[in-house]
Amino acid sequence: MNSRNGSDLRAFFQPAGVAVIGSLREVMGTAYGAIKNMRRFGFSGAIYPINPNPSKYGEVLGLKVYSNVSEVVQPIDLAVVITPPSTVPEVVEECARSGVKAIIVISEGFAESGKEGAALQRKLADIVRRTGVRIIGPNTFGVVNAANGLVTVPPYTDNDKIERGGIAFCSQTGSIGPHQVPLDDWAYPISKMCDLGNKCDVDEVDILNYLADDPETKVVAMHMEDVRNGPEFIKAARRLVACKPLLVLKAGRSEAGARATASHTGSLMGSDQIYDAALRQLGAIRVNTWQELWEVPRTLLYQPLPTGNRFAVITFTGGQGVIAADAASAAGLAITNFSSDTVRKLSMVFPRLGSNPVDIGPVMSDSRSQSSSNPFHSLEEIVPLVLGDDNVDCATITFSCGRQLVPLYPMVVDMFYRLTKAFTKTVNIWLYGTRFPAMLEMARQLQARRLPAYLDLDIAIKALGCAAYYSRTRSSLQYWENSKRRMGNCN
């Protein structure tokens, strides 16, 4: 067994040279596809296409083709293997012999596919033990590093760019990655992505240790079907949670889900109650849906943690306020009562404005707002009063988007930025409206100023609830850790 030092994985994410081994036929889904994607996202390292028949290809995408990793004189840190499963052990053995440190085995047909595949996978585990080489996979799409453009996935990838940011995703499925998710439309801020696949070697413990130490990663979102080593997982997760939020979507919660897991990764799962208790105890944020796994991290990344769960919400209609109050209750937030000073000042802005949820509908439909060059100027007074109240820890502010307002967006975004940055409260924005392109455009502009925007009110409020939960959890964890023993820090 290798040491569980996160630095082990550096070769997977920051290789100077990468060998890509497999078919170089010009179709996506092959070794050619992986090379094409690395070029598409501007991978900054060297790429060495490897195929036993180099003369068949000559050059691939302007790169010289080698027949074997041992032929390459320059150092190879990472090999990406996409060859038929039966050939993989030999290819991996050869990489290890040539001094390659890290190997991603993308090929399918291992433990997930029956006895024969399981035997092949055991051979890979053997090579790891004997040689010290590290393997991600098999049955994986590998990794993404937004900082250097490393994207090892072979299928067609319809994102033009991956925004560099602080959120890391690790998963046990190929459904998370630039070939499957609208990263570009969302302007989703990524640090690293990793599909662990069948986990013949590198597993959730390694990746949590690596991400804990990765200075680019500020929030970790994890899709997980099983855990190989419970005590080690708890240790690694606890270390990470002490300095970064960890979200976990534990798939296979239900009996039916657990049965489905066994059939596609060949892994067996423990009871969901055990996972739930462990995740709670170590302070991870448990989410229940795919959408939550993607949406919640942005509030954690862009905003300060709240010091409590006292919540305020500014809506454009009273009906939205009621729905927001229900969502807040479900998310563990308390609809706060404003101080008498805030109530007084709000009611000076507009009659009957002092209660929370703050319904600004009547203000907006007032003729003074209608005729102003900035129809949202009343927010200039209302937002500081709400965020400045000592009884408020976090808030969701509503904005109604429409095509006719697009020219005003830069002004509105500046206003939100200016009004919210004056306070260290946790804020996100709920966008609704009549046109998706207008909503997505506003979301992108807000996010460029670190204001997380949501198209779903319940999810916006859930994200604040998760932030409040993590804030409370971390304080008690840190208190506990400090008083009992010293623990390793992470970046």
Added chain:
Amino acid sequence: MNSRNGSDLRAFFQPAGVAVIGSLREVMGTAYGAIKNMRRFGFSGAIYPINPNPSKYGEVLGLKVYSNVSEVVQPIDLAVVITPPSTVPEVVEECARSGVKAIIVISEGFAESGKEGAALQRKLADIVRRTGVRIIGPNTFGVVNAANGLVTVPPYTDNDKIERGGIAFCSQTGSIGPHQVPLDDWAYPISKMCDLGNKCDVDEVDILNYLADDPETKVVAMHMEDVRNGPEFIKAARRLVACKPLLVLKAGRSEAGARATASHTGSLMGSDQIYDAALRQLGAIRVNTWQELWEVPRTLLYQPLPTGNRFAVITFTGGQGVIAADAASAAGLAITNFSSDTVRKLSMVFPRLGSNPVDIGPVMSDSRSQSSSNPFHSLEEIVPLVLGDDNVDCATITFSCGRQLVPLYPMVVDMFYRLTKAFTKTVNIWLYGTRFPAMLEMARQLQARRLPAYLDLDIAIKALGCAAYYSRTRSSLQYWENSKRRMGNCN
């Protein structure tokens, strides 16, 4: 009290002539705005702008302005009133005297705004009692009828069209309507919409009776904060549920939500447990979020009701299958076991394909699929085997969208249409991918063939769960009704 015959509301939705009373200044949000929206959506009836100073305007949008409803010779079925609150009782009185049958009072400043407003609202209720005129509102945006283009909302409305279809929305908030929701981007199939506002007269009982009898309406989605008359509501809802599904988003479930309700509509709410028990007993589908209220109805509208809860799912990755199985459990669906015949035939299509969830990832990445002119041709064999299995009542089929596939969409949509219409199973499609515009385009094309498409897997499966729930409920209701007494039918 008026009789509770649904036909009372016909004048609100199918007026031959509409008077719009209020400011005709060319800004949205006014009487002018309501007229502008009626024209925008091609209202087929006559419109009469009414303002005490007709000479100030001359014509508005090419329409002659009258000083008073009594001046209009032609019959006026509906008056839309947007004047200052203190003037409303007099305006309404005058309408009633002139023979107007239905009045929508859009003006704010009634029971929701304190004692004075409450007194004004009592005056309106008095007029209703004395004259028999019917009022929707005050504090409402009124109604939409997609069949004749009647849209009484005054604010700017950024939808170019409202698709005529079978889903009715009634609400106690102005947040539901063509000025607030991306109906056009969704190609959302609407029959009627109605914001009940402060309910000085027309309430949820009237609207349920009307929608039960409305042949255009096939599914009713209701946002509700309070019920005025419990026994009458149960009677009306039960009558509707016996022939059409009724979804209810009961806002103000939490204590905080209930408090927020009181402050914005002036209504008091009962305990949520009472609502929950009543809604269950009468067979309504209770949904918990805004998103569910909008998304679930499409499956109920476009697809046949399932005869049971046995669910199959076709996914592109094994990880999606596990998440789908969890979602199915949460939605009350059972992941079905295929018959041995189906298992055998599926495994002849591709090795290891016989289990549910059906993971077609390996089939898709197979070189035969990759090189085919229709990369989805394997679905031609798989979908009929799954839907044809006697153990399957309902199914979600996954499709991965991307810009490069847009030219293939018509072929793919034809294929889904052909393969699913051969069976009377309840089917919806989960779309995921890398580009929102490509996903929305595919959703629109599928929906034009009555195939409900979803961008969220959990919601797609929840919608099938709601369909199975309603199917079961309706059978037992109908059995009960038939054996105990005769009840009125609805359209």
